[in-house]
Amino acid sequence: MTTARHHDIVIVGGGAAGIATASSLLRRRPSLDIAVIEPSEDHFYQPGWTMVGAGVFQAPVTRRAMASVMPKAVTWVRQAAATFQPDHNQVTLADGATLTYQVLVVAPGIRLAWEKIAGLEETLGSNGVTSNYRYDLAPYTWELVQGLKSGRAIFSQPPMPIKCAGAPQKAMYLSCDAWEEAGVLGNIDVEFRNAGAVLFGVADYVPALMEYVERYGIQLKLGSNLVAVDGPSRTATFATAEGEVQRTFDMLHVVPPQVAPQFVADSPLAAESGFVDVDQFTLQHVRYPNVFGAGDAGSMPNAKTAAAARKQAPLVAVNALAVLDGKAPPIDYDGYGSCPLTVERGKIILAEFGYGGKLLPSFPEWLIDGTRPARLSWLLKSEVLPWVYWNGMLKGHEWLVRPKPRLTLRDAA
Template sequence: MARSLNHEVVIIGGGSAGIATASSMLKRRPSLDIAIVEPSEDHYYQPGWTMVGGGVFEAPATRRTTASVMPKQATWLKQSAASFQPENNQVTLSDGATITYRLLIVAPGIRLAWEKIDGLEETLGKNGVTSNYRYDLAPYTWDLVRNLKSGRAIFSQPPMPIKCAGAPQKAMYLSCDAWMERGVLDDIDVEFRNAGGVLFGVKEYVPALMEYVEKYGIDLKLNQTLVAVDGPSKKAVFKTEAGEETVEFDMLHAVPPQVAPQFVADSPLANAESGFVDIDKFTLQHVRYPNVFGIGDAGSTPNAKTMAAARKQAPIVAVNALAQLDAKQPWADYDGYGSCPLTVERGKIVLAEFGYDGKLLPSFPKWVIDGTRPRRLSWLLKSEALPWVYWNGMLKGHEWLAKPQMKKAA
């Protein structure tokens, strides 16, 4: 007979958003009974994978055990969630067990839909096909960059939403910088084939990025979606406005389409249009079930899906969820903050920070860091400070530069 469990708070997902939210809640209420549903034994600092692919970090530096980051007061359930029954305040796990709750926080992340690009999965990690979106493939990216001396290198970007929308071009810039350093860039045709219609979605950052597109001689191709890969033949097929185009490559950095996890999309919690958890974009509370909150990449909010967004969201969900437990109204608002440190060269970053509707939300005064320009200090922030802040701050409930803000009066 399947187990029946009960916890005051159940968090689905022990990734960045889930762990950070649990820690923020426990900082405020140490006696809280929280269960975290997470099947993986490993926890990753995913923003570091760009740096692995650029030869800056070693992959193991981005991985720790889940046990080492799990809050001590929380109960870790090493299972996957299978379905939700919010009318009964219940979650069913993959082993058939059920958990009832007073409050549910849904943070399972986003699903990388590799299968949506025909032929891609079977050629990843060989035939010159790679992606920094997987821990095991980021080192292969750097291997390809180090060994390529001539030919065509293609970097693709799928339609939104994806996590870290700047990551596809970050990989490209760091690769170009390495090729320039080795004196082979002139012999490599670099193409950025982006399904979107602009280089970057917030216009204030585009001029600096275009300077690097021109510096590296990148052929920028917009409204082009990767639909198929033939690894052994080293050919890629793109859907363009003029029809399908087949191109040969020597290196292909592919980014998969990304969708809501299926068990979320199939549930009563889903937004009918997107499949993501249907939450209020300010309070992060579910629009139909007030004792349910969503956070991170799985949420329906129209912000950039980044680690920085989860860092800002976690304290907001923490205080609003505790208010819900206390039969009070949510009192904190999320402004859509996200950050994308665009690694335009080894040693310099364009630090894009913005919120809803593309509003610029810089963390520092312009005289300290002008985020619209490439800066050395921004590089030090990403390469040195942010990994430390992640492991020692965000995951432990320290809310540096992320204190929840009071809701604005209507």
């Protein structure tokens, strides 16, 4: 029988949250023995895919080899985690090998459940059906936008939770801006079919977004959930309160339903939702004190964005080290997330908010008013944030997100 390999800290997931947490841990304690479980050979800057779908970025700039971002001091376990045995401080890998730990950080992201929309998988990337939620499909979005001169374009959004709740709208606004620039917007019937009851979950940003809905002549259909796609006939079926509605399309941008990874949902670590069952403030597991959740896989009620992972990673590092030292987690998470809403090429509404929809701007209002479209916000997303991601966040630099002593967040949430 193979002996389990032991590490001080095991991190499941080599995405934004996992790599950033590993780097933040090592900056605080370089001697740590950390293992990162990650089977992928590529690492993606997913927030860039919206820009790929708008012809602003080329897809390859959003991809790098996993080996180039994996911290050199960690043990990279190049396969998938299969099951958790938290009562024995153990993770079992896909090949049956096991790792044991003193502290576990679970950060495998969220699963895109394309299969939950009937007929979708068979037609993705053809018949006018695309999605910026996949690296290989985002360029097809731009191809469709450039080619469409008239007809109907539908943009869908499934029920929450999804990563980057603004991304469905970003694709739509940037497409409309391109059609407006080309002089064909008036010939295109644009529909936004959102399964939710509101345009955006934080009310302060809705007025500015509605100005663009009206400017582009978008038909806003709330409570409309995509359930089936027939690619050859270019027909989409939506579930509504009044029953199913079928709509033909020339372009359909789909955002898939999103769920917890199955190996997490099936584990003792899962909440009823399937996500890692953590305290929303400390990100510590509610039943296993030496387990933490980070990024999209956590049960916290924050917006699932890369900016949220950037804020969570150093916090998990501090709290995990406290547990490793036999102490209580000293830092609380305020639910921060950011969604730069690209409403036209060159302007962004910089939505930054935390638990309860509280606005949490990073910059003074005189510099950037996040509730209004701004060119400076566009420069932030197009030039600054990609650089910060690759050269800051993934390397443990904690600009604007360095953990502070515990705030009185619990009574306010």
